[in-house]
Amino acid sequence: MELSRKNSAITSSLTLAIDAKAKKMKAQGMDVVGFGAGEPDFNTPAHVIEAAKEALEKGYTRYTPTSGISELKEAICCKLKQDNGLEYKPSQIIVSNGAKHSLFNAFEAILNPGDEVIIPSPYWLSYPEIVRIAGGIPVYLDTKEENDFKICIDDLRKAITANTKALIINSPNNPNGCVYRPDELEAIAQLAVEKQIFIVSDEIYEVLVYDGVKHVSIASLGPEIKDLTIVINGMSKAYAMTGWRIGYAAAREDVVNIMSNIQSHTTSNINSITQYASIAALRGPGDEIKTMVDEFDRRRRYMADKINSISGLSCRLPKGAFYVMMNINDIIGRSYKGRLITGSITFSDILLDTKMVAVVPGIAFGADNYVRLSYAVSMENIKNGLDRIEEFVNELDS
Secondary structure: OOOOHHHHOOOOOHHHHHHHHHHHHHHOOOOOEEOOOOOOOOOOOHHHHHHHHHHHHOOOOOOOOOOOOHHHHHHHHHHHHHHHOOOOOHHHEEEEOOHHHHHHHHHHHHOOOOOEEEEEEOOOOHHHHHHHHOOOEEEEEEOOHHHOOOOOHHHHHHHOOOOEEEEEEEOOOOOOOOOOOHHHHHHHHHHHHHHOOEEEEEOOOOOOEOOOOOOOOHHHHOHHHHHHEEEEEEOOOOOOOHHHOOEEEEOOHHHHHHHHHHHHHHOOOOOHHHHHHHHHHHHOOOHHHHHHHHHHHHHHHHHHHHHHHOOOOEEOOOOEOOEEEEEOOOOOOOEEOOEEOOOHHHHHHHHHHHHOEEOEEHHHHOOOOEEEEEOOOOHHHHHHHHHHHHHHHHOOEO
């Protein structure tokens, strides 16, 4: 009996696999330093937790409308207007089980079999699989480290075909930390309007920007590009609410209606208590966010400086999110006590086995000459882990 060919081809998440292996080693008593974390190491703000408790006490534990309660959708509209200069009605908002779920619904809503989606590489590893699940074809657009891993507009124009349906923009970016400037987004927007392709703008890391950089939503650059843009965001990164699983999308009504219909037959509404907690998060003070960003900034600078001081390794100083793409190109081809490093997977495996440091192989993001490190871990662990990486590199055979 043959199982689904389409879904049998879907790969598991390599970041989750690395994290699971590291956690298993820790459970066995090993002193593992994990750089794979894709979540803030801060607690959810107290006022958000209190709002969840209050919702429980009031009995807000029943089904809600599929696309989200009206109070939350109104709070999201206020947030988008205040922070991003975007005017949306509640009917243009859908609340889902995390930003990943919002992305899934979005591609299910816009794609037909054979439609192509351009994905800048390095990319978040779930993008290609979500596109495939929705019947689309991922088309990878290589970017260069010297350009901060951003799209070159001439390369983008060449990548667009008659089958191109959408382009993914992830700014601030996972895994490379790039943040697009307004002029760069304007060039992309003009091309998207000219070619009439959707922009799926993943803005989940928008508050995590540094060095005076400002996040700009491509949807804010005019009515024509707004009409073509599906804005994806959520509570996970900004409010340290990863486990609460709540994301949202803003788009034109016909797209949101299809997304809502899909969601009604897959998950129905999302967790009711989480929705009330999210209202408190969106309307509450931003003190915790500033504290978190300041601490990430401190860690970011230390990590980049330390990596660039290690012979054979290098990285760009990221402008957003909480990841560093560490270039291991000069390490590939060398050996550790007879074990040959052939790419990011063998580098990561040997490093974890010998120095008990977990990093994510860049091949998961379409960049085999890199590994990704998260600085959403304590400064103590960052220092300890990077010292071990330096020791590892120094022990490599020539």
